[in-house]
Amino acid sequence: MFFGGDPFEHFAHGHGGGGGRARRGPAEDVDTTKLYETLGIEKTVDEKEIKKAYRKLAVKHHPDKGGDEHKFKEINAAYEILSDPEKRAKYDKYGLEGLEDGGGPGGASADDLFSMFFGGGRGRRGSAGPRRGEDVNHPIKVSLEDLYNGKTVKLAINRQVLVGEPKMCSTCDGQGVVVELRQIALGMVQQIQRHCHDCEGEGYIAKKKKERKVLEVLVEKGMKHNQKITFRGMADEKPNMEPGNINFIIQEKEHExxxxxxxxxxxxxxxxxxxxxxxxxxxxxxxxxxxxxxxxxxxxxxxxxxxxxxxxxxxxxxxxxxxxxxxxxxxxxxxxxxxxxxxxxxxxxxxxxxxxxxxxxxxxxxxxxxxxxxxxxxxxxxxxxxGKGGVQSHDSAYDSDDEEGGPQGVQCQQS
Ligand SMILES: [Zn+2]
Incomplete structure (x- = not known):
């Protein structure tokens, strides 16, 4: 099943949401509980409880107080991810691999995170999460008053959603491209790769429909020109792909x-x-x-x-x-x-x-x-x-060529 059911599961704040296990093949076996275990909390706890658990553990395991440094690092890394709603949602869905693009704590890569929590590299793991569709940016004009006071704007979007389970395209075996062999001379074969027409290059054949969705865009107090408000995974659904984000880009209106x-x-x-x-x-x-x-x-x-x-x-x-x-x-x-x-x-x-x-x-x-x-x-x-007073003379050898002409607009050139 591809992202059917509750569309709000794709919102950045994946609280509750049935544990947020990824529902797709490649991500099925990823671990999305280790960080919670590290902090000794349930997956359903809120931000406050995360903070509380973290503080308690950080004090207990602080190396200055004789705690284990590695354990302390783990606790900090886990907290840094789980305290950020965006990173937490990614982790809930795709495990540590999902944090690859965003970078981990202090700019650590997903690889660093893996070795921190699981020891060793992550060679045993398969693909690094599903491909992601393109983000869609919508500018929204916001008055300075609204940026001062904050505001919620309801905006309707039309998005493409998938109906039912997409089937892998049998023509191209899910590749989106087909390879054709063409004999160009005796014994010489040319290999041509072309776009698969049956699935329009998507590799999967799926029933699609347009869905109207009203998004509540929260313009926070103090937001700035060109700042992004992101709705995670709200761009068009495409088979075998994580949908991209819809970003509303604040465009501050001039104030009189x-x-x-x-x-x-x-x-x-x-x-x-x-x-x-x-x-x-x-x-x-x-x-x-x-x-x-x-x-x-x-x-x-x-x-x-x-x-x-x-x-x-x-x-x-x-x-x-x-x-x-x-x-x-x-x-x-x-x-x-x-x-x-x-x-x-x-x-x-x-x-x-x-x-x-x-x-x-x-x-x-x-x-x-x-x-x-x-x-x-x-x-x-x-x-x-x-400097323009007096009679403008044009015979000075020191006049540079690119100098603007005098009051008459005449350029002096030696010929
Ligand atoms: Zn195809």
């Missing part, structure tokens, strides 16, 4: 107020010069709907730019995004300020007079000889034009 990087958020705020100097209060609607009033402290001055010409930035601590896995630890909210100065003539003479006495460091009187000194005024300008 907040920009996000990691767990930090950033907003921009323009202040008038008056607000920048004399104080301000500003209400933002946070991603969970809260109204947050950002208020300057008495005497706090917001500058037009920070040292080195960088934007002037302050933070509100712990008002960023929740961290995935621990939503109580939040990033920070960065505020980038822009100070809008008054325009020319916006301040009347009286205001200027008062400001001059009120603001620190007023202009000093300068002394000059009225007969010889020249008084000049300023025009508006763009710093990009710096």
């Amino acid at each position: 107020t907040f920009k996000r990087k990691g767990a930090d958020l950033l907003v921009s705020k323009a202040l008038s010069l008056n607000e920048a100097l004399c104080g301000f209060a500003w209400i933002i609607k946070h991603l969970d709907g809260r109204e947050v009033v950002i208020k300057s402290k008495p005497g706090e001055v917001i500058k037009a730019e920070a040292d080195g010409g960088k934007p002037f930035v302050k933070i509100v601590a712990n008002e960023g995004m929740p961290s995935k896995g621990n939503p109580f630890v939040k990033g920070n909210l960065y505020v980038v300020f822009r100070v809008d100065f008054p325009s020319d003539n916006e301040l009347n003479e009286e205001a200027v007079k008062s400001l001059k006495t009120l603001l620190p460091n007023p202009a000093m009187e300068v002394e000059y000889d009225e007969e010889t000194a020249e008084i000049v005024h300023l025009d508006t300008a763009d710093v990009k034009n710096f």
Whole structure:
């Protein structure tokens, strides 16, 4: 029987689920109990009990307290696998061999794990688990609000399922390909391998049907752009193959107020010069709907730019995004300020007079000889034009060839 019955058995969290023995030939003889035995627990226990059992044993067998080092390593390896729901589900289904791709504890290979638990290599074991079908990726667009608050989205998928037992294709003996011999000349035979038409290259002939399935996609608080939410084995069922996964890939939508990087958020705020100097209060609607009033402290001055010409930035601590896995630890909210100065003539003479006495460091009187000194005024300008003044000459031998032309856009070339 191929994955008939309860489709939820393929979910990553294989709790309960009748012991999760693999139901297929090659995986039938694998051991899926050794790790549980190592921790002295039943296969049906929950994560809490696993942790409890582990702690007890780890203390008892710790080498610092005279415990056996090998035993201690075994306990740690068993715990590392069983405490991870994904690895545990794989182990329940395919034994240690199923952990081959994911890597074992501390990056140990399946071979290391085998020798750790069974001694020696694993030469006696047959195939390394069934082949796995391709994963299917579906992007899902998620708003920043939903990534902040978390959300469950119900999504319907159409998947191919097998009906009844697939039969091995007799034309190709389950190989998916047939070999034909063709005589191309006397005594010369060409061997051609071609795709088997009877089973469409699958090696098995099975009745298939489409099944509509509603998946509950849990968008966890603090998830990030391009993060995957995996439904193990939910891709199309194919004969003699473990179905691939369906992955929903988070695509964070742009937000009109907040920009996000990691767990930090950033907003921009323009202040008038008056607000920048004399104080301000500003209400933002946070991603969970809260109204947050950002208020300057008495005497706090917001500058037009920070040292080195960088934007002037302050933070509100712990008002960023929740961290995935621990939503109580939040990033920070960065505020980038822009100070809008008054325009020319916006301040009347009286205001200027008062400001001059009120603001620190007023202009000093300068002394000059009225007969010889020249008084000049300023025009508006763009710093990009710096260097473009005067008549542009085109005869300098030092002009490099790839330099953009002057104001006329002419390139100078020697001919
Ligand atoms: Zn065939």
